Amino acid sequence: xxxxSPPGAPSRRLSPTAANVAVARRFVRSALSGVPPDMxxxxxxxxxxxxxxxxIHARTEIETRVWVTEGRVHVRVSDLRPDRGLVxxxxxxxxxxxxxxxxxxxxxxxxxxxxGEDRKTVWFELWPxxxxxxxxxxxxxxxxxxTVSVALSDVPYALYWAAQQQWEGLxxxxxxxxxxxxxxxxxxxxxxxxxxxxxxxxxxxxxxGAGAAGLRGGAETGGGHEPDWAGAESDWAGAESDWAGPEPDWAGPEPDWAGVPLEDLVVAQDMSNVICASMTAAxxxxxxxxxxxxxxxxxxxHAVTAVRTLRRVLDEADAAAQQGSLLVLPSLPQxxxxxxxxxxxxxxxLEGGRPTAWTLVPGAPGDTPTDLAPWDxxxxxxxxxxxxxxxxxxxxxxxxxSAASLLGWDAHDLVGKRLTVLMPEHLRGRHTAAFTxxxxxxxxxxxxxxxxxxxxxxxxxxxxxxxxxxxxxxxDGRTVFVAQLTARTAPSRDPSDRRHxxxxxxxxxxxxxxxxxxxxxxxxxxxxEWLPVFAETGRAMASAHDVEAVLRRVCHVLxxxxxxxxxxxxxxxxxxxxxxxxxHRDPRVHVSGDHLGMLPPVSEATQGSLPRVLRGAGPLLLxxxxxxxxxxxxxxxxxxxxxxxxGGRSAVVAPLRAHREILGALTLVRVRDEHPFTKDDIPQIGxxxxxxxxxxxxxxxxxxxxxxxxxxxxxxxxxxxxxxxxEMAARYVPSSTTAEVGGDxxxxxxxxxxxxxxxxxxxxxxxxxxxxxxxxxxNMLRGLAVDGEEPPGDVLxxxxxxxxxxxPHATATCVYALIKGQEGGPWDLYHSSAGxxxxxxxxxxxxxxxxxxxxxxxxxxxxxxxRHSACDALPPHSTLLLFTDGLIERxxxxxxxxxxxxxxxxxxxxxxPLDVFCDELIIKFGADNTDDIALLxxxxxx
Numbered sequence: 051x052x053x054x055s056p057p058g059a060p061s062r063r064l065s066p067t068a069a070n071v072a073v074a075r076r077f078v079r080s081a082l083s084g085v086p087p088d089m090x091x092x093x094x095x096x097x098x099x100x101x102x103x104x105x106i107h108a109r110t111e112i113e114t115r116v117w118v119t120e121g122r123v124h125v126r127v128s129d130l131r132p133d134r135g136l137v138x139x140x141x142x143x144x145x146x147x148x149x150x151x152x153x154x155x156x157x158x159x160x161x162x163x164x165x166g167e168d169r170k171t172v173w174f175e176l177w178p179x180x181x182x183x184x185x186x187x188x189x190x191x192x193x194x195x196x197t198v199s200v201a202l203s204d205v206p207y208a209l210y211w212a213a214q215q216q217w218e219g220l221x222x223x224x225x226x227x228x229x230x231x232x233x234x235x236x237x238x239x240x241x242x243x244x245x246x247x248x249x250x251x252x253x254x255x256x257x258x259g260a261g262a263a264g265l266r267g268g269a270e271t272g273g274g275h276e277p278d279w280a281g282a283e284s285d286w287a288g289a290e291s292d293w294a295g296p297e298p299d300w301a302g303p304e305p306d307w308a309g310v311p312l313e314d315l316v317v318a319q320d321m322s323n324v325i326c327a328s329m330t331a332a333x334x335x336x337x338x339x340x341x342x343x344x345x346x347x348x349x350x351x352h353a354v355t356a357v358r359t360l361r362r363v364l365d366e367a368d369a370a371a372q373q374g375s376l377l378v379l380p381s382l383p384q385x386x387x388x389x390x391x392x393x394x395x396x397x398x399x400l401e402g403g404r405p406t407a408w409t410l411v412p413g414a415p416g417d418t419p420t421d422l423a424p425w426d427x428x429x430x431x432x433x434x435x436x437x438x439x440x441x442x443x444x445x446x447x448x449x450x451x452s453a454a455s456l457l458g459w460d461a462h463d464l465v466g467k468r469l470t471v472l473m474p475e476h477l478r479g480r481h482t483a484a485f486t487x488x489x490x491x492x493x494x495x496x497x498x499x500x501x502x503x504x505x506x507x508x509x510x511x512x513x514x515x516x517x518x519x520x521x522x523x524x525x526d527g528r529t530v531f532v533a534q535l536t537a538r539t540a541p542s543r544d545p546s547d548r549r550h551x552x553x554x555x556x557x558x559x560x561x562x563x564x565x566x567x568x569x570x571x572x573x574x575x576x577x578x579e580w581l582p583v584f585a586e587t588g589r590a591m592a593s594a595h596d597v598e599a600v601l602r603r604v605c606h607v608l609x610x611x612x613x614x615x616x617x618x619x620x621x622x623x624x625x626x627x628x629x630x631x632x633x634h635r636d637p638r639v640h641v642s643g644d645h646l647g648m649l650p651p652v653s654e655a656t657q658g659s660l661p662r663v664l665r666g667a668g669p670l671l672l673x674x675x676x677x678x679x680x681x682x683x684x685x686x687x688x689x690x691x692x693x694x695x696x697g698g699r700s701a702v703v704a705p706l707r708a709h710r711e712i713l714g715a716l717t718l719v720r721v722r723d724e725h726p727f728t729k730d731d732i733p734q735i736g737x738x739x740x741x742x743x744x745x746x747x748x749x750x751x752x753x754x755x756x757x758x759x760x761x762x763x764x765x766x767x768x769x770x771x772x773x774x775x776x777e778m779a780a781r782y783v784p785s786s787t788t789a790e791v792g793g794d795x796x797x798x799x800x801x802x803x804x805x806x807x808x809x810x811x812x813x814x815x816x817x818x819x820x821x822x823x824x825x826x827x828x829n830m831l832r833g834l835a836v837d838g839e840e841p842p843g844d845v846l847x848x849x850x851x852x853x854x855x856x857x858p859h860a861t862a863t864c865v866y867a868l869i870k871g872q873e874g875g876p877w878d879l880y881h882s883s884a885g886x887x888x889x890x891x892x893x894x895x896x897x898x899x900x901x902x903x904x905x906x907x908x909x910x911x912x913x914x915x916x917r918h919s920a921c922d923a924l925p926p927h928s929t930l931l932l933f934t935d936g937l938i939e940r941x942x943x944x945x946x947x948x949x950x951x952x953x954x955x956x957x958x959x960x961x962x963p964l965d966v967f968c969d970e971l972i973i974k975f976g977a978d979n980t981d982d983i984a985l986l987x988x989x990x991x992x
Contacts, residue, residue, distance in 0.1 A: 053124055053175070059117040064101070066109045068226075074101040074114045078125065081116045085123060089176050092157050093123050099150035100127040100172050106225055107134060107323055108170070109316065122159075123176040132165040134323055136172070197348040200399040202392070203407035204342045204667035207333070208425075208523035213389045214326060216381055220367040221319055223378040224310060310363050318363035321356040324349070325396070342409075342667045347396075354400045361393040372491050380492035382529055384521055387411075409665035425522040425530040431461075435709060436515075436535040440469045441528055444485055453535055456515075458508035474506050497521060505535065513537065583611050584738060591745035598630045600749045604742055605633035612735075613718035615639075615696050619649065619660070620706070620714035620746070627652055627664070627685075627714070634696060645692050650684035658686030659703050663715045669704035669736050671727055693719065700726035704739040708747035716742065771800050776869060776877075777991050779964045783976045783983040785936070793820035793862065794934045794984040795828055799835075801868075807835050810886065810932035810986055811864035823860045827853065827909070831866065842866045842882035843904065843917035850884070851913040861910035865889060865932055869924070875992045877924040882917055884909045887935055887949075894927040896957040900949065929960055929967060930988045936981030937971065964989050 060081040064070040075094045104112045108129035115126040158174035332347040371380035427448040436453035454461040470478040504512045516536040590603035605616040615634040627649040632641045681687035698719040706713040770778045793813025813824040863886035871877035885908035888900040904920030938948035
């Protein structure tokens, strides 16, 4: 414990009152006369920190001892609570408590703590120069032998740290706000035995003003620095080793403030210290690179009453903070819900109750965060969904390119600006009031809800969006507000704007480590070799776009070098859980199809490891598999049935989590004891599964966009008319390589005069703009055709003029044709083409020819050019085919060869039913098509 104290070293014994922090500082300054000023200032600061800790946490007589030898300053601060060890905190820049010991670590040359039979001493030394002694460490006090192990499952460490930081702030503010600066004297067991006030007269030093000072200290210096203690300087008489305070006031009931009796506050403070120390010790034994931790924590066996007292005190303090009676912000909903769960779990398990994982706790919307992982800026940047993150100061701390592009900004220009820069002027005041109300009351109004609001584009126009805000804890102690935006109308975008293409892939999440060094990953073990697994997994995901195909290929890779068998489960769009694949390393092992398909639902009451993971926990390491008869839910029974059939000695169940959403779960199992999964495997498996989840999310997004595009495209296509002896069939096949809507279309309708109109066309482009232009062009052509019933060339000329007037940048190809004839025939085809491929006519005998008369320029080129119509006879049972270029154009093949190939294939199927004729063409020409295909076929059948 550092250098021994020499005989006669100056010391000062102080009562545990706030005013005596200043007394201790002045004592140290006076005892260090002749020492360099910078060392005196540092010693005074650090003594203030340690005495403040003793006043708040020990509440017993405090002794400060200081001396100088060979220019080195030695300081000792002792109290009478050896059973209450120090609780060092991780160093977070936004923490409002826990900085005192960090300052000692940072500024002292050497430091430490020692607990004897009757006292605890914290010491530090300041040396004027090198050489410095070896690095010191704080001594912690192990829990007493009379403890009970409490299982805390799926603890999100970032959320735990935020909750601990917040409740420590509440307790500190309660203590600072006690009327008259009351101090509580405790005996060696921590029981309150007296109250003392400064100077023995009217109690001074701590009132509402001191509470404000304490809060300002927390906001500006982290809360560990000495508050601006009020009250006159105490001039305590007597020898330096005398008790520097009045006799305890034994009379009178204990005071209370904000509904909290002093005795309860003391118990709550002590229990908080015990919980923090026990949790810190438990976390040190775990792998720090996991989003959630499952801990086995030792707590004193008889602490139930103290835990419940702490819960009640914190709730009352929270209520006082909501009313503005305490100068500290109340708990946000997710922190309050987690605190209740944690304290209830400790109390209930100390009484013999069963553990309940955090992920299995039902809660109202907004009470729990969507994502258990800590907030990570890289995931925001990698998300395809427009996303903006802001801190509790209403400033933007993260934004992705999708959101920036939607609102006309560069992403880096938005970081650091206030969120109101993205809001119309008339909404800024309302937003500020609502945001402030959330922070001051802890009551959410729009968290977790989808709200339609106008956003402000950088150029001043309004962009209608739908906004959804969730909270997420960051590893530095902040609560981050994550907003996802969905445009309610498609925004226009400059085609040259490439900002949306640069999205970095999210990296692994590293939680704050404890003072114990994290274990090194065991990369040199015989199985698995991690780098090849990562590489092969990436190649497997890149080779498929279908979600289930991606997972099957990934599972095959994982069973080659990581697991004996692997199972993948996914939620479908309706929220139902489906087992999409089970892959075993040994191809001779048969996996029954009964294990695949829909799984039992995941409800709030569903128990087991898989339901926990599907609520965001994990990755979970499983080393003991209960028999199927002990399953706690139908879903767990299905999981255990699979393990029973395929075998399993150890397993890792990991969530497929991407962009704040749980997509499903991946189960990796080893069946032999030689190389079981261990905790050392969890960080690598966590990183691996994160990358797999992003691949699954991309494949799912591709499928969703493709499905939406096809649905939109088909919605724009017409229902073919029934025209008696004119049989018609049509097909539309979207591109196999893109998920966007295109500009291909066909149309058929009957004119008022009885003629049948046929249309095939293709608007340039392959995106939403092309689809919109196609829809407009189709509707204009319909209107012009019905209005005049003119020859096809004249109709196309009017269409060209209308398009040039209304959308001068649009271009398109088109064939417009009219079928004229009496019932029973004969029939004639009048047609005109605007830059489109000619129709193909195939007779019943297999003769084919292209109808290339009536050709003209594309729509949108020159509306002043004349357009001609052509006429061709349609023999009975012949087949007329109108088609877009996607049917025949292929890389490396000339257009003439492609048209000849189509002509031969049409002749071969000229006698087939019309639907079969169309299907054969699609089968022959539609494989791996890189462009959309539209075709319209007509056959006269007298």
